[in-house]
Amino acid sequence: MRRDTFLKSMMALAAAGALPLSAQAATAMKMMLPANPGGGWDTTGRAVGKALIDAGVASTVTYDNKGGAAGAIGLAQFVNGSKGDANALMVMGAVMLGGIITGKPPVNLSQATPLARLTSEYNVFVLPANSPFKSMAEVVAQLKKDPGSIKWGGGSRGSTEHIAAAMIARAVGVDPAKINYVAFRGGGEAISAILGGNVTIGGSGYSEFAEYITTGKMKPVGVTSDERLKGIDVPTLKEQGIDVSIGNWRGIYGAPGISKAQRDELIAKLDKALKSKSWAESMEKNGWTPAWLAGDAFAAFVDKEFASLRDTMTRSGMV
Structure with missing residues (x-):
């Protein structure tokens, strides 16, 4: 040939x-x-x-x-x-x-x-370093008093962190329809909003927040896994009495x-x-x-x- x-x-x-x-x-x-x-x-x-x-x-x-x-x-x-x-x-x-x-x-x-x-990856919820809240328990207490006063920041409407926020509200006896969720078009926008204190609490995959958690710019207060993530010292929501687990x-x-x-x-x-x-x-x-x-x-x-x-x-x- x-x-x-x-x-x-x-x-x-x-x-x-x-x-x-x-x-x-x-x-x-x-x-x-x-x-x-x-x-x-x-x-x-x-x-x-x-x-x-x-x-x-x-x-x-x-x-x-x-x-x-x-x-x-x-x-x-x-x-x-x-x-x-x-x-x-x-x-x-x-x-x-x-x-x-x-x-x-x-x-x-x-x-x-x-x-x-x-x-696969689980979501972590974080507070800005200068937040008046110190734990998920304090956020939940305020959520029960005034659901709209807690601004949840994360990805687009329907994202896993949005669903998790609604599930948290439902699990603690708050009408999920009353949560104040602020959706962002991308992780970069959400990170800026959290660091700037423009939202009360933010959620995303751990990898997106890791460097800010490590440097103390964000305080992690809960993960959506059934058990603690390997090598990451953050309590699960279930550990804190909130029966919520959802993966990404x-x-x-x-x-x-x-x-x-x-x-x-x-x-x-x-x-x-x-x-x-x-x-x-x-x-x-x-x-x-x-x-x-x-x-x-x-x-x-x-x-x-x-x-x-x-x-x-x-x-x-x-x-």
């Missing part, structure tokens, strides 16, 4: 996804980050991109931050602008599900392609209209990336828990999460 004929054949096989991962050239990939810079999705997406490059399955990764509406704005751009693009990825997670339930946007996750769940998770979706072979190839690339040294370092740095679940199993998990979150939010007065 002539060399040019051989090369054309190999390129055709690669385009069809018929070549094994190791035989294909690293490709330029695109990552939709449906949030403003500085938050959990932004951090996760950039860590995945770095891992894809370090694992040799992507030559470059470009990022597009598009915050707002719990990720629905970025989702709409991704769905409408990436159809059939086997090199396009989007970060998403439990927050997006909550936002879709409350916001009812014209686009839905069912229009994109589920690839894999990557990590993050995953990756592919573009609408890609083939099963293309989906499986993207999953294989992600699997290889998550075994890289780069990803291991990101996991340790951010305190993430591995939660790999891919393909059809991940799609079924998302469907189940939708139903569970809708039930929780309905019972908490959010829907």
Whole structure:
């Protein structure tokens, strides 16, 4: 076989996804980050991109931050602008599900392609360093006296910290509909509001607040896990008599209209990336828990999460 004929054949096989991962050239990939810079999705997406490059399955990764509406704005751009693009990825997670339930946007996750769940993480609630409150018990006492006087700061409406705040209110006998929740478009905005004392109490994944907790600029007063997080000396809400536990998770979706072979190839690339040294370092740095679940199993998990979150939010007065 002539060399040019051989090369054309190999390129055709690669385009069809018929070549094994190791035989294909690293490709330029695109990552939709449906949030403003500085938050959990932004951090996760950039860590995945770095891992894809370090694992040799992507030559470059470009990022597009598009915050707002719990990720629905970025989702709409991704769905409408990436159809059939086997090199396009989007970060998403439990927050997006909550936002879709409350916001009812014209686009839905069912229009994109589920690839894999990557990590799980619990929320931590923090007070500004100069807060007049010293504990979650003091915040709850004031919440009972005057629900509107406590400003809860966090991600978009329907985020896990929003749901957790409503669950806390319900657990201590306060009407969840009366909580004063201030939603921000990204983690950076929420952090600034907390540090500036513009909200009473803030919530997010521990990784987003870690440096401010370490430097004493934020005081952690409770985590939403069933048991204390490893290496983190923060009491759970349950320890404090508040029967609330809720986790966060993050995953990756592919573009609408890609083939099963293309989906499986993207999953294989992600699997290889998550075994890289780069990803291991990101996991340790951010305190993430591995939660790999891919393909059809991940799609079924998302469907189940939708139903569970809708039930929780309905019972908490959010829907």
